[in-house]
Amino acid sequence: MTIPREGAHRTEIRCGAIDLGGTKIEARLFGAEMETLETQRMPTPVGDFDSFMAGLAHQTGWLLERAGNPDLPIGIGIPGLMDPETGVCFASNIPVSGRNVRDALRQRLGRNFTFGNDCMSFAYSEAHGGAGEGFQAVVGLILGTGLAAGFCVDGRVPPRHNGMAVEIGHVGMPAHALSSAGLPVWPCGCGKSGCIERYVSGSGLAAIGRHVLGRPLEAAEIVESSAKGDPDATRVLDIWTGLAAECLLVLQLVLDPDCIVLGGGLSKMDGILDRLTPAFRSRLLGHTRLPALVLARHGDSSGARGMALLALDADGKETPAG
Ligand SMILES: [Zn+2]
DSSP: OEEEETTTEEEEOOEEEEEEOSSEEEEEEEOTTSOEEEEEEEEOOOSOHHHHHHHHHHHHHHHHHHHTOTTOOEEEEESSEEOTTTOBEEOSSSTTBTSBHHHHHHHHHSSOOEEEEHHHHHHHHHHTTSTTTTOSEEEEEEESSSEEEEEEETTBOOOOSSOOOBOGGGSBOOHHHHHHHTOOOOBOTTSOBSBTHHHHSHHHHHHHHHHHHSSOOOHHHHHHHHHTTOHHHHHHHHHHHHHHHHHHHHHHHHHOOSEEEEESGGGGSTTHHHHHHHHHHTTOOTTOOOOEEEEOSSGGGHHHHHHHHHHHHHTTOOSOOO
16 A cells, blocks of 8 residues: 655555545545645536546545555545435535435445545544644634534544534524624525624625625735725724624534634634634623634645544444544
8 A cells, every 4th residue: 555656765655535625526645644645636526416426436546546455544525414324415515415425435436435524524633633632622613715613522523413513604693793793684595594604704704895895805805905904904804803703602602612723714814813812702701711712733634634534533434423
């Protein structure tokens, strides 16, 4: 199970992971210290389930081939739900809803793989050798185009009835917070209204900007303009900060973690911890303590790293680990 690397030495391939997204399927090989050895990306076939499965099987097959090991532990992160009992999936960005990805991949490649939610695997990665190492209850909160979270307790993914992650993105934003921010209750793609994701994600920040300033703005433009001292952009970012702090408070009220790790594009905003920490502190209930609020250590590959670690732990068992 070795391949030549940089022409000088041979490196052990320990495990692999597949990062499934709406635009790309990325396969990643990890070495002995969980360092990335190689990646291969392909556009996600989003037309139908069969073409999607052909793409997933191609990328998974590439991992096995590069490793020269048909038993290589491989974790596959689903951007959505997989029922732990039936294997049936639900996702909005890839054409798998109502279909059994687990069985379909087994039929194509003749073996089992470890499946899990990509936010759970992010939390797992950061709890194991990441920014959440040493904490007891770690929430991983991804502030990307959308918003989602995962949770680890004592380094383990807790059992879940539906295989859900921490679906904080589709919890309602507290009414008082929207009212004091002067924002309407916006409908959400999930079918409900007023979901936290509609305000606190990257697309939510852009929507707040559009509503407050009356012109279309990207989230990145708002962040950049505010950093240059633009008062309009700063006003928008201040509203976002208050709502993001409400999101952190909801996580605390429900899960009471001792650490919240931030990932995703918005977490790369300069000074985000200095913004969020006082806003969060001002909302605490009574004399409760803040959890550690930290930035992800393993960057954009943290979810894939977590899936690979979960596959190592699952040791060939089929049960979804994450
Ligand atoms: Zn929603």
